[in-house]
Amino acid sequence: QVQLVESGGGLVQAGGSLRLSCAASGRTFGSYAMGWFRQAPGKEREFVAAVDWSDGSTYYADSVKGRFTISRDNRKNTEYLQIYSLKPDDTAVYYCAAAPGRVTTRPSGYDYWGQGTQVTVSS
Secondary structure (H helix, E strand, C coil), X not given: CEXXXXXXXXXXXXXXXXXXXXXXXXXXXXXXXXXEEEECCCCCCEEEEEECCCCCCEEECCCCCCCEEEEEECXXXXXXXEECCCCHHHCEEEEEEEEECCCCCCHHHCCEECCCEEEEEEC
16 A cells, blocks of 8 residues: 655746655555646546656656656655646646556556645636
């Protein structure tokens, strides 16, 4: 079992930055691929970014490439999502998730989810 707790969301003006954190506890954090997803009102949950556990390879949705940076610190059991140049379209609840094994962009591939943190971007 892995427990995930996100933090760092908030209300930001367009063009601003945020860093989201996801603290993990429970089973060995280092053996899980870690991802970030987001869900805006009335929309499906969508993949944002993920980082592989074995070699640290990172993956991003096309809509966030160049503005979002995912990282992980296995010693601290924490995953991060640094967001730059926020846009109103980035407004959503952001979820971190853990998948056994390798990275996947499918929500169904993740076994554990946090409760989410709200990011609201004002224009």
